[in-house]
Amino acid sequence: MDGVRGVRGDRSPWWQRFGGERQQSRWPWVSTLLLTLFVLVGSNFAAHQQAGARAALDPFARALLVIGSGLLLWRHRHPVFVVFGTAVAAVLYLGAGYPYGPVFLPVALACFSAVVTGHRKAAWSALGMLWAGHVLVAHWLFRWLPPDHDSAAPWGQEGVVAAWVVAIVAVSELARTRREQWARERAERARAARRRADEERLRIARELHDVLAHSISVINVQAGVGLALLDSDPEQARTALTTIKAASKEALGEVRQVLDTLRTPGDAPRTPAPGLDRLPELTSQAASAGLTVEVTGTAPPLPPGADLAAFRIVQEALTNVVRHSGSRHARVRLDHDKDALRLRVDDDGPATGADAGGGGNGLAGMRERAAALGGTIEAGPRPDGGFRVLAVLPLKVKAKEDDR
Secondary structure, three states: OHHHHOOOOOOOOHHHHOOOHHHHOOOOHHHHHHHHHHHHHHHHHHHHHOEOOEOOOOHHHHHHHHHHHHHHHHOOOOHHHHHHHHHHHHHHHHHOOOOOOHHHHHHHHHHHHHHHOOOHHHHHHHHHHHHHHHHHHHHOHHHOOOOOOOOOOOHHHHHHHHHHHHHHHHHHHHHHHHHHHHHHHHHHHHHHHHHHHHHHHHHHHHHHHHHHHHHHHHHHHHHHHHHHHOOOOHHHHHHHHHHHHHHHHHHHHHHHHHHHHHHOOOOOOOOOOOOHHHHHHHHHHHHHOOOEEEEEOOOOOOOHHHHHHHHHHHHHHHHHHHHHEOOOEEEEEEEEOOOEEEEEEEEOOOEOOOOOOOOOHHHHHHHHHHHHOOOEEEEEEOOOOOEEEEEEEEOOOOOOHHHO
16 A cells, blocks of 8 residues: 555755755755855955955945845745845845945845746846846946946946846746746656555555455344244254354465454455355355356456456355345356456346346456456356356456556
């Protein structure tokens, strides 16, 4: 029951999980603090390298750098506000004539966060605003802005800036695409796990139903015989009680086997699953319930799953004869060719209740068993009276794609 265990832990790369629920529930203090220190140190180094060409760093410049980097603390919770806030801080920094440097890093990270969380238009707009602001400052407004006697920036520089903008957008879009693909794969794994769990629960329900319905039917019939003959024929009543004891013991053993698979999923069962080789035992149990069963034909070697399904189908069909038919005689016929095994169970009726042939979970379970192997079940009244169950099971069972 691998499906019951659920999907394994999150093993996706950090950039695929970026901005997910786990990140949104925490404040990125460490990364924000490290980036702020890097921006401050890098800008101070750039100021020394560009001394005389750009304005010197002052408290206002450092405040803009701290604000632009500090906004990243909210990038998981308010990505749109952060991407525009960092862009505005960068435009003000450049407009004040301060040196170029790592001031663009907070904008790049904010853009990345906005894109991977689905706010693509906001990220593109913020980057467009930053680039347009840089063009205005570098080519038209430089005459009125510090530093004094500044000249227009070469247009080739704008190509470099535009290339960086395109690179940031491209990396962010790639990360967003990969993150969405990973989310789809995780959802598919979760659906597959739930489907396997549902199939396993259904399989266990069928096993329990088939085991208990058959054994309890035998016990019910023998209990009635024992009560009726308790005074007039004590020896026959003793035989009935012996049959009840044997049937209940067998039922307890099979139920214990099913429950063991629940406690230790994946382990091999302690006893082999029943198959058509136990048909004589099944007919003997039916005889103890007053039903004579005639078996004709033989079955070829079957895979364990098909062998179990065939046995359970015959068992359920005979159980329905005991419970719902007035006939005390049933016929089981096994035919096969190179492609399929055919199981036919007939009784002569008449029906003793509204659910002739079994109208509840029994027939549904038989159909589910046959369908799981790619086979079919036909069940219904015969034209000449009585009831017939005909099962066709393929001899070559294909593995399901989901189980690979």
